[in-house]
Amino acid sequence: xxxxxxxxxxxxxxxxxxxxxxxxxxxxxxxxxxxxxxxxxxxxxxxxxxxxxxxxxxxxxxxxxxxxxxxxxxxxxxxxxxxxxxxxxxxxxxxxxxxxxxxxxxxxxxxxxxxxxxxxxxxxxxxxxxxxxxxxxxxxxxxxxxxxxxxxxxxxxxxxxxxxxxxxxxxxxxxxxxxxxxxxxxxxxxxxxxxxxxxxxxxxxxxxxxxxxxxxxxxxxxxxxxxxxxxxxxxxxxxxxxxxxxxxxxxxxxxxxxxxxxxxxxxxxxxxxxxxxxxxxxxxxxxxxxxxxxxxxx
Numbered sequence: 001x002x003x004x005x006x007x008x009x010x011x012x013x014x015x016x017x018x019x020x021x022x023x024x025x026x027x028x029x030x031x032x033x034x035x036x037x038x039x040x041x042x043x044x045x046x047x048x049x050x051x052x053x054x055x056x057x058x059x060x061x062x063x064x065x066x067x068x069x070x071x072x073x074x075x076x077x078x079x080x081x082x083x084x085x086x087x088x089x090x091x092x093x094x095x096x097x098x099x100x101x102x103x104x105x106x107x108x109x110x111x112x113x114x115x116x117x118x119x120x121x122x123x124x125x126x127x128x129x130x131x132x133x134x135x136x137x138x139x140x141x142x143x144x145x146x147x148x149x150x151x152x153x154x155x156x157x158x159x160x161x162x163x164x165x166x167x168x169x170x171x172x173x174x175x176x177x178x179x180x181x182x183x184x185x186x187x188x189x190x191x192x193x194x195x196x197x198x199x200x201x202x203x204x205x206x207x208x209x210x211x212x213x214x215x216x217x218x219x220x221x222x223x224x225x226x227x228x229x230x231x232x233x234x235x236x237x238x239x240x241x242x243x244x245x246x247x248x249x250x251x252x253x254x255x256x257x258x259x260x261x262x263x264x265x266x267x268x269x270x271x272x273x274x275x276x277x278x279x280x281x282x283x284x285x286x287x288x289x290x291x292x293x294x295x296x297x298x
Contacts, residue, residue, distance in 0.1 A: 003053025005046065008068075011061075013089040015082075020068035021061040021090070024053025030123075031096040032296070033087065034060040037105020037130070038207050039165075039173050041067035041199045043192075044104065047285035048292065056100075056296075061090055063107065065206020067199045078206070078213035080113045087114055088121065097121065102292060104128040104281055106210050115240045125242045126295055128288070129250050129278050131257040132264055134236040136216055137226040139257060147218040149252050154218055156211040162204035170200050179251070182277040187285075233264070241267040243295040245288065247276025269295075 003024035012018045022042045032052055034045035042060040052058040062069040064086055065078060072078070087110065091099050100123050103111035108130020115125045116133075131139070139146040155161060165172045177196065178185040211217065219225040242265045248255040255272070262268050271291050273280055281288055 001054055002050040003058070005049045005053070007042070010068075011090055011093045013086060013093060015085060015089060017064055017072075017086055017089075018070045019061045019064065019086060019090055021059055022049060023057065023059045024049040025055070025057045027057050027095060029055065029057045031091065031094060031099035032056045032058050033091065033099055033101050034058065035087065035101065035103040035107030035111055036060065036063065036066070037103075037107045038210060039176050039200065039204070040105070040196075043195055043199070044281060045102075048102070048281075048289060051289045052292070057094070059090075059094065061087075063110070065209055067202055071203050071206040072209075073205070075209045075212040078209040080110055080214070081117075083110045084114045084117060088118060091121065098123050100124045100126065100296065102126040102128075103130065105130055105278070109133065109214075109216075112238070115238050115242070116236055119239045122240045124295060125238070125240045126245070126292055127242065128245045128281055129247055129253055131253055132236065132238075132261055133216065134231055134233055134264060135257055135260055137229060137231060140216060140218055140226045143256070146254070146256075149254060150218050152252065153211050154220060154223075156208045157217060157223075161208050165204050165208070166200070170197055173200055173204075177279065182279055182283065183249070183275065184283060187279075187282040236264055238265040241298075242269075243291075244268070244270045245280070245291055246270060246272050247278060247280035247283075248272055248274045249276060250278040252278060 005022055005024045007022040009021050034048055036044040041062045045060040049058045065071050101111045108127045112133055115122055178188055215225050217225045219227045
């Protein structure tokens, strides 16, 4: 029995940020928070909300800068610590002091940071195609192939990228969603396309500001990025039971980013999907649901 999804719900947080969210299930059941990436919004998790709302309180916010949530103009407002705080305050607003966090892409970057900083608030962490921050920084520093695969990040960081993304009726934005190793884009129906266009029409600057605010991008002469960071691996340990789902046909985030992950996560299992792309959540929603269900029941 699929649960009914309710959208157009808003939380005004104590830090002043107003977040939009969608949910399924009843408040009081265990909370599972689903966090989207770029260039998406809560609807990335539509199949998961309708599945897990049957026995959980499944909630998917629009992150700040996306869709119906607040869009601060200052790029520094998109540093990871601020988004982590949004997630913490949203859970508190919903009445929870512990929950499960499921996240993809930029949502995953935030979720890794959340688990490292606030492990006491998480029962479990489930990551889909999003690299651990220390391993990603190391790869950007030392791996020419990763620098090449991530070159798009510097393009997005540049002034005016949002205008280029919006040009020709969001042609480049669509290419983000229908590329990156996909063998099938049948999920991107005309109805889904319309929903994404409505989201993008509300503004793209917030989304690209995530890239502008982060030091994790390929280093350039003008912006050293990860080269200027002095990171202690001991500061990046994850004590939360963690399950990682990885579409191995991800062009931007290759499976090599999984190498060494076990050195940072005490309780880890990785589920590899060889034919899955960066957008495996859309390509194989039922399989993703089964994997999440399995992790939750452990």
